[in-house]
Amino acid sequence: MFRNKFVTGLLAALMSCGIAAGQQSDNNKILMTIDGQKITKGEFERIYHKNNDATSVDKKSLDEYRNLFINFKLKVIEAEHQGLDTLASFRRELAGYRDQLAKPYLTNDSIDQFLIHQAYKRMKQEVDASHILIRVDKNASPEDTLRAYEKAMEIRERILNGESFEKVARAVSDDPSAKRNGGHLGYFTAFQMVYPFESAAYNTPVGEISMPVRTRFGYHLIKVNDKRPAQGEIKVAHIMIAVPEGRNSPEAKQAKTKIDEIYNKLKNGADFAEMAKKYSDDKGSASKGGDLPWFGTGRMVPEFEQAAFSLKHNGDISMPVQTDYGWHIIKRIDKKEVPSFEEAKDRIKSMIARDNRAQMGRDIKIQELKNEYNFTENKGNVADFYPLVDNSFFEGKWKASRAKGMNKVLFTLGDKKYTQQDFADYLASHSRKQKPVSANMIVDNLYTQFVNKSVLAYEKDRLPEKYPEFRYLMEEYHDGILLFDLTDKMVWSKAVKDTAGLRKFYEKNKQKYMWGKRVDATVYQVNTEDQAKEARKLVKKMDRKGYSRDEIAAMVCPAADTAHSCITWKSGMYEKGDNQYADQAEWKTGVNKPQMENGTWWFINIHEVQAPGPKMLEEARGLITADYQNYLEDQWVKSLRDKYRVVINENVWDEVK
Numbered sequence: 001m002f003r004n005k006f007v008t009g010l011l012a013a014l015m016s017c018g019i020a021a022g023q024q025s026d027n028n029k030i031l032m033t034i035d036g037q038k039i040t041k042g043e044f045e046r047i048y049h050k051n052n053d054a055t056s057v058d059k060k061s062l063d064e065y066r067n068l069f070i071n072f073k074l075k076v077i078e079a080e081h082q083g084l085d086t087l088a089s090f091r092r093e094l095a096g097y098r099d100q101l102a103k104p105y106l107t108n109d110s111i112d113q114f115l116i117h118q119a120y121k122r123m124k125q126e127v128d129a130s131h132i133l134i135r136v137d138k139n140a141s142p143e144d145t146l147r148a149y150e151k152a153m154e155i156r157e158r159i160l161n162g163e164s165f166e167k168v169a170r171a172v173s174d175d176p177s178a179k180r181n182g183g184h185l186g187y188f189t190a191f192q193m194v195y196p197f198e199s200a201a202y203n204t205p206v207g208e209i210s211m212p213v214r215t216r217f218g219y220h221l222i223k224v225n226d227k228r229p230a231q232g233e234i235k236v237a238h239i240m241i242a243v244p245e246g247r248n249s250p251e252a253k254q255a256k257t258k259i260d261e262i263y264n265k266l267k268n269g270a271d272f273a274e275m276a277k278k279y280s281d282d283k284g285s286a287s288k289g290g291d292l293p294w295f296g297t298g299r300m301v302p303e304f305e306q307a308a309f310s311l312k313h314n315g316d317i318s319m320p321v322q323t324d325y326g327w328h329i330i331k332r333i334d335k336k337e338v339p340s341f342e343e344a345k346d347r348i349k350s351m352i353a354r355d356n357r358a359q360m361g362r363d364i365k366i367q368e369l370k371n372e373y374n375f376t377e378n379k380g381n382v383a384d385f386y387p388l389v390d391n392s393f394f395e396g397k398w399k400a401s402r403a404k405g406m407n408k409v410l411f412t413l414g415d416k417k418y419t420q421q422d423f424a425d426y427l428a429s430h431s432r433k434q435k436p437v438s439a440n441m442i443v444d445n446l447y448t449q450f451v452n453k454s455v456l457a458y459e460k461d462r463l464p465e466k467y468p469e470f471r472y473l474m475e476e477y478h479d480g481i482l483l484f485d486l487t488d489k490m491v492w493s494k495a496v497k498d499t500a501g502l503r504k505f506y507e508k509n510k511q512k513y514m515w516g517k518r519v520d521a522t523v524y525q526v527n528t529e530d531q532a533k534e535a536r537k538l539v540k541k542m543d544r545k546g547y548s549r550d551e552i553a554a555m556v557c558p559a560a561d562t563a564h565s566c567i568t569w570k571s572g573m574y575e576k577g578d579n580q581y582a583d584q585a586e587w588k589t590g591v592n593k594p595q596m597e598n599g600t601w602w603f604i605n606i607h608e609v610q611a612p613g614p615k616m617l618e619e620a621r622g623l624i625t626a627d628y629q630n631y632l633e634d635q636w637v638k639s640l641r642d643k644y645r646v647v648i649n650e651n652v653w654d655e656v657k
Helices: 002-010 041-050 059-081 088-106 109-123 142-160 165-172 195-203 250-267 272-279 302-310 341-353 358-372 379-388 420-429 439-466 468-497 499-512 529-545 549-556 580-584 617-643 650-656
Strands: 030-034 037-040 125-135 184-188 213-215 218-229 233-242 321-323 326-336 409-413 416-419 518-526 567-575 595-597 600-610 646-648
Touching: 030 041, 030 059, 030 650, 037 041, 037 059, 041 059, 041 650, 059 468, 059 617, 059 646, 088 439, 088 468, 109 125, 109 341, 109 358, 125 142, 125 165, 125 195, 142 165, 142 218, 184 218, 195 213, 195 218, 233 250, 233 272, 233 302, 250 272, 250 326, 302 321, 302 326, 358 439, 379 409, 379 420, 379 439, 409 420, 409 439, 416 420, 416 439, 420 439, 439 468, 468 499, 468 617, 499 617, 518 529, 518 580, 529 549, 529 600, 549 567, 580 600
Parallel strands: none
Antiparallel strands: 030 037, 030 646, 125 184, 125 218, 213 218, 233 326, 321 326, 409 416, 518 567, 518 600, 595 600
C-alpha cells in the first residue's frame, strides 16, 4: 500500500505532465546535463508548473525546485547504473502500471459514455421475464449453430400459435431450473444478466416474446411479463426457522409453531436482535442480531424479497414468510432509492469494465485502429490450420511445431507482418483440456482473438509516441519505482537495520533529544473532600507503613463500594503540559494538599523532580530514526553530487526565471 501511494502520489508531486506540448517555441533548449543526459527547458518547466502556480514564477522556489529536481535525477541515474531497471520485479511492476494507463486509450470513449448512460437508465427499471434456453457451445460449428437457431424459431412459433410459454419451457428448455419454475426468472435489473440477454429483455415490450438471442450459453427466447420502476435497495434483519424437506412433516409443523411463537413475542415487545441471536437458524446473521447486507431486486428468493420491500417504514416487522429455506420474520432497518447519475456513474463505469459489454467499446476501437494502420489480411491462409488442429488440441498437447515451415503472411498492420508461425504460437498457448468441438470454429475464433489482441498490442506499443501525456506518465512510473527501490535500500531500510550507525548518530546528536524538567508523580482523584484528606494522610504514610494503593483505596472508600471506585490514581513521568494536575502543583517532593476541580477532589504525590537531560535512544527511537534517515539521505545526495557531473546552462536558466 505504501509503495503504491509513493509511486502514484509523492512522485506525481515531482513529475507530471501539466504543461501542454509546444507551449513554448524554445522548449527543446538544453537546460542542464546530468551524467551526460540532456534535460530540456521544456521538460523542467512542465514538471515545475504541475505543482506551482504557472501564472507567477517565484525565483526562490525555482532555485529550490531545481535542487530537488537535480537530486531526483541523480538518484534515478544511480538506480540505472546499479541495474535496478533490468530486474524482473521492476519490469513486472512497470508493465502492470503500463497496462492500467493504457486502458483508456484502447477503447472508444463515446461508446463507453453511451454504455454508462444506458446502464443507468436500465438501473431505474426492473424487468420480470421468463426464458427458454436452447444450449449451443460458443465454439459450435456453423451447422450446429444453425440447427440450434432453427429449433429456437420452431419453439417460438409454437408459443405464438397459442401454446403456454411455461408449459413449453418445462418440456424443452435446456435450463434445468425450467422444470421447476417454467422458465420464470423473476425481476432483474442492469448487470444481473449477461449483456445480450439484458438488452433483449429491456428492448422487448411487455407481453411479447423476443427473437432468439445468442449468449455464451446458447439461444434464448425471452418473454417479458412486466416492467416496473426500480425498488432501490433495502437493509433488513431476519429470524429464520429452518424447515426440513417435506413441508407437511411433523418437523415442518413444529417449525411453523415455533415461528408463530417468536412472532407473538415480538408483537408483545420482545427485542428483535436478541430473539434473532437466541432462535434464528441462520447462524451467519444470528450473531449480528439477524442483520443482512443491503440487497436489491433479484438478490433474494422472490418470497423473501417481496415481503421485505412490502414493509413501509423502518422498524416494521413482517408476518412469518415461507421460502424454500424455511420460515422468516423480517424487520426493515433502512431503504434507499436508486442513486443519482452523478453518484452512480463511477460505480457503473467500474461494473462495465468487468462486464462483457465493455467489449463493444474495444471492438469499435479495434476497427478504428485497423483503418488507421491500413489493416490487410490474407484470410485464406488461415485455412491451412484446419487439418492441423486435432484431438491433441483438446487434450492440451498441441504444439506450434505442428505448423513448422508455415510462414505465409496472415495480416499486415502498419509496418508489421503477422505470419502463420505467429498464429501457431497463439494456438499452442490456448491448447488445453476441453470438450472437443469443431476444429474449424476453434481456428476461426482464435484467429479473430489473435487479430484483435495484435491490433491492441500494436497500438499499445505506439502510445508513447502518439500521446505525450502517456509518455510522461510512463516516465514518472519508471523513475518513481526506481526512486522508491533505491531510496529504500540507501535510506529507509538502512536506517532501521543499521543499529550501530543509529547508535553512533544518537551519541553524536543526543543533545538534540532532551527531556525538559520532569516530575515522577502519582495523581490521585477522590470523590469527596473528606475522602481526599483521609487518602492524603495514608499516602504520606504508605512508604513507612508499607501500604499498597489498593489497601489505601479499601480504607478510604465506603464499605458498600466493593470496587473501591471512590478513588483512582495515575502514575507517570510528566513534563510541563503533560498533565493538568501536575502543572498546577508545586514541583517539590512530597504530597500536595487536596484541591477541587470540576467537581472532583485531587492531590499529587511527587516522588522525584528530575533536571533536564538527554533522552535515551529507546525513549526517542522514532524521532531519532527519522533524523538518521534524513542524515543518510543528505550524505547520499552529497556522494551523488560528487560522483556525477551536473552542468547548468545559465543562459537558458535565466530564460526559465
